[in-house]
Amino acid sequence: MKKLRSSIVLKSISGIILMLIVFSLIVCVIGYREFTEELLDQYADGAFIAAETSAMYVDPESLDLVEAEGEKAEVYRTTWQELDRVCNLTGATFIYVIRPDLSDYGHITFLYSTILDGTPYEHYEFGYVRETTNQDYRDKYRALYEGRSDRELVIRDKGYIETDHHITAMIPLRDSAGQTQGILCVQRQMEGLSAARRGYVNKVIVTMIMLAIIVCYGQSVYLRRMLLDPVRVITREASRFARENVHTGKKLRDSISNEDEIGLLADSIDNMEAKIQTYVEDLTRATAEKERISTEMSMAARIQAHMLPDVFPAFPDRKEFDIYAVMDPAREVGGDFYDFFLIDEDHLCLAIADVSGKGVPAALFMMVAKNFLEEDMRQGCSPSEAMERLNALICSNNPDQMFITVWLGILEISTGRLTAANAGHEYPILKQGSGPYEEIRDKHCMALGAMEGIRFKDYELTLTPGSRLFVYTDGVPEATDGQEKMFGVPRLLETLNQAQEETPQRTLGHVRQAVDTFVGEAEQFDDLTMLCLELH
Amino acid sequence: MLNITKKAEGAKLEIGLEGRLDTLTAPELEKSLMENLNGVQELAIDCSKLEYISSAGLRVLLATQKVMNKQGKMELSHVSSEIMEIFEVTGFSDILTIL
Numbered sequence: 001m002k003k004l005r006s007s008i009v010l011k012s013i014s015g016i017i018l019m020l021i022v023f024s025l026i027v028c029v030i031g032y033r034e035f036t037e038e039l040l041d042q043y044a045d046g047a048f049i050a051a052e053t054s055a056m057y058v059d060p061e062s063l064d065l066v067e068a069e070g071e072k073a074e075v076y077r078t079t080w081q082e083l084d085r086v087c088n089l090t091g092a093t094f095i096y097v098i099r100p101d102l103s104d105y106g107h108i109t110f111l112y113s114t115i116l117d118g119t120p121y122e123h124y125e126f127g128y129v130r131e132t133t134n135q136d137y138r139d140k141y142r143a144l145y146e147g148r149s150d151r152e153l154v155i156r157d158k159g160y161i162e163t164d165h166h167i168t169a170m171i172p173l174r175d176s177a178g179q180t181q182g183i184l185c186v187q188r189q190m191e192g193l194s195a196a197r198r199g200y201v202n203k204v205i206v207t208m209i210m211l212a213i214i215v216c217y218g219q220s221v222y223l224r225r226m227l228l229d230p231v232r233v234i235t236r237e238a239s240r241f242a243r244e245n246v247h248t249g250k251k252l253r254d255s256i257s258n259e260d261e262i263g264l265l266a267d268s269i270d271n272m273e274a275k276i277q278t279y280v281e282d283l284t285r286a287t288a289e290k291e292r293i294s295t296e297m298s299m300a301a302r303i304q305a306h307m308l309p310d311v312f313p314a315f316p317d318r319k320e321f322d323i324y325a326v327m328d329p330a331r332e333v334g335g336d337f338y339d340f341f342l343i344d345e346d347h348l349c350l351a352i353a354d355v356s357g358k359g360v361p362a363a364l365f366m367m368v369a370k371n372f373l374e375e376d377m378r379q380g381c382s383p384s385e386a387m388e389r390l391n392a393l394i395c396s397n398n399p400d401q402m403f404i405t406v407w408l409g410i411l412e413i414s415t416g417r418l419t420a421a422n423a424g425h426e427y428p429i430l431k432q433g434s435g436p437y438e439e440i441r442d443k444h445c446m447a448l449g450a451m452e453g454i455r456f457k458d459y460e461l462t463l464t465p466g467s468r469l470f471v472y473t474d475g476v477p478e479a480t481d482g483q484e485k486m487f488g489v490p491r492l493l494e495t496l497n498q499a500q501e502e503t504p505q506r507t508l509g510h511v512r513q514a515v516d517t518f519v520g521e522a523e524q525f526d527d528l529t530m531l532c533l534e535l536h
Numbered sequence: 537m538l539n540i541t542k543k544a545e546g547a548k549l550e551i552g553l554e555g556r557l558d559t560l561t562a563p564e565l566e567k568s569l570m571e572n573l574n575g576v577q578e579l580a581i582d583c584s585k586l587e588y589i590s591s592a593g594l595r596v597l598l599a600t601q602k603v604m605n606k607q608g609k610m611e612l613s614h615v616s617s618e619i620m621e622i623f624e625v626t627g628f629s630d631i632l633t634i635l
Contacts, residue, residue, distance in 0.1 A: 354591060355591075356591040356592055356594060356595040357559065357591065357592050357595065358559055358592070400599075401595050401598050401599035401602065402595065403591075403594070403595060403598060405591070405626055423627065424625065424626035424627040424628070425625070425626075426625060427625065444624065444625060444626075444627050445627050446626075446627035446628070446630055446631065447594075447626050447627055447628070450598050450627070450628070450631060451630075451631050474590070474591065478588075478590070484556070484587075486588070525558070525559070526559070526590065
């Protein structure tokens, strides 16, 4: 995080420095060239003035004579003295008059030459001949002689006086007929030029460095104030919020006054925090509510489970029969129930029922139904009478058209006589003596709550010793696998017949296991309730 | 899954059921029927493509039957043997008109 922050300043400042370097390079180059040109112009002007002045003292008509007689000629001596005077007055380093050989300008002959006093050089003697220095000179001599030019300038690093940059101004010495008789040259050293240019470049560099320091400092202060500090505040607030998830009530906007993108960012963060806060509060409330409902539901499930006889063995001191039952709701609570209780020493009441629908509504309905049936049966009603009474009760006020299918029976333990009634419930399954399990196609009546004033009928059958009675709700045959195939009654019978001699508890375990294997990964869809009785 | 098709013709309403009428789909059918029963004197329910009916589905049929008892008649047609078995076991075959 820290690295990133400094890197913004670093990047911005190195950008500025780079720009300044490029800028100062350009200024240097342009300035250097302008400076050089201007200075050269001035040197050249000076040199030409010296040349023009010197030319006044040289009579072009006399040059033939001078060349012929040299130092013996009177005119040579006077002219040389004048030239020497001009040389010392104008500060020209070297003034000379030459005649090139006109065939190819390859050689020049010095007629006059004077040197500034105080320089460690000697002037050429009269008549000194040397090779023309280079093609540049040759071309210029030729231009002057042929009348194509009235003045020429040569700029050179090195010359006869090999010290410093110098320039040579040349003008033709023409006679009255306009014929060039010789060339007068003035050489000037430019010792001041390099020093002046160096001084100029140094000034530019120093100025730029100072400018860079000032701009960098200003930029870093500005960035810190306008960018880094607000961003740091925002970052700190964002990570604080991420950690605590609580809005402090203080807005970022109060401490950040930027009216730019940073300001927008602060606004967005403020907004986001407010929204997340609301969302978290809603979520917390919803979760708490869900938690509460879930707690209540699991309590309800426990209460419902304990409403049914769930302690086994249920009658440890009765050796004549064994009974076992399970109820497994698809949701926390269910609409199925089983029930069994002794009405007296010789009469065992058995019930299994299924309320239409599932979940809480079915569970509420089921509790009422169970209690009513038990109450009526304990009062000595027959199964059909108890059903009629419950049907009347439900029908008297049943706006939601709930109904309940019930199989209800009373077993006379001593004789094995079973009196039962079936209100729209699944057929019971009976294993008589040593025979196989088979469905009893008993007389069916309407489910309770469906229609007012229906008559219910009891039927009777006798269980022989060793018989097993299995009753269940539709959750068993209608358990569905992943391919929407149902377990079905034939498969249920087959499963039961695989465990003909098992105790009721093991029988139900066996069926449950078969159903689970069949359903596989699919969700349990309906309440699953079974009851099994074995008569010894 | 349950597909419900509706065809209204004056006072006659034809409903076609396709799939499973169980706890999940029964509320859908109930809503659809209760919205459309106003003024219907003849309700025909085609069960030829109905695969399964649970107690929740039976409840919807029962409630509808009770409404139709007051304003006309309700008939179920093309009931498969599996569905008929359920109607018979639960005793619903006694109160429903099954063609």
